[in-house]
Amino acid sequence: MQITVTVNGREYVREVEPRLLLVHFLRDHLELTGTHWGCDTSNCGVCVVHLDGVPVKSCTVLAVMADGQDIRTVEGLSWGAELDPVQRGFIECHGLQCGFCTSGMMMTARWLLDTNPDPSEQDIREALAGQLCRCTGYENIVKAVRWAAES
Numbered sequence: 001m002q003i004t005v006t007v008n009g010r011e012y013v014r015e016v017e018p019r020l021l022l023v024h025f026l027r028d029h030l031e032l033t034g035t036h037w038g039c040d041t042s043n044c045g046v047c048v049v050h051l052d053g054v055p056v057k058s059c060t061v062l063a064v065m066a067d068g069q070d071i072r073t074v075e076g077l078s079w080g081a082e083l084d085p086v087q088r089g090f091i092e093c094h095g096l097q098c099g100f101c102t103s104g105m106m107m108t109a110r111w112l113l114d115t116n117p118d119p120s121e122q123d124i125r126e127a128l129a130g131q132l133c134r135c136t137g138y139e140n141i142v143k144a145v146r147w148a149a150e151s
Ligand code: FES
Pocket: 036, 037, 038, 039, 040, 041, 042, 043, 044, 045, 046, 047, 048, 057, 058, 059, 060
């Protein structure tokens, strides 16, 4: 099937198999490998992207379901050389170790701040509940999102 999607402001027209998952479309067809693939159970959240402004686990969405829609991935978080405050917060507050979970964390955090610019610690923890980090205790991740909210 042919699909047309806009990813990080650029339009792509591609032939895809109907069974292709959005995460694989982004990684393997568009080479946007910042979106990670970490489980086969829709649990880890490393694959989160924005689909028409809403965070989705891209391993639960077929590429054909994204036809005609606007997608934002972690590659579209910064503006040229200027990092998004969420990215700066993760740097300032040491919100990552191996970094595998980080792109999904940041995409969900960006959505949270877009919809709730002054989230409480509880709001942040609830928003990130679908994101698993195997390295940390989430303390610095929460601080990073608060840092972004205050910057
Ligand atoms: S790859 Fe784990 S939730 Fe999508």
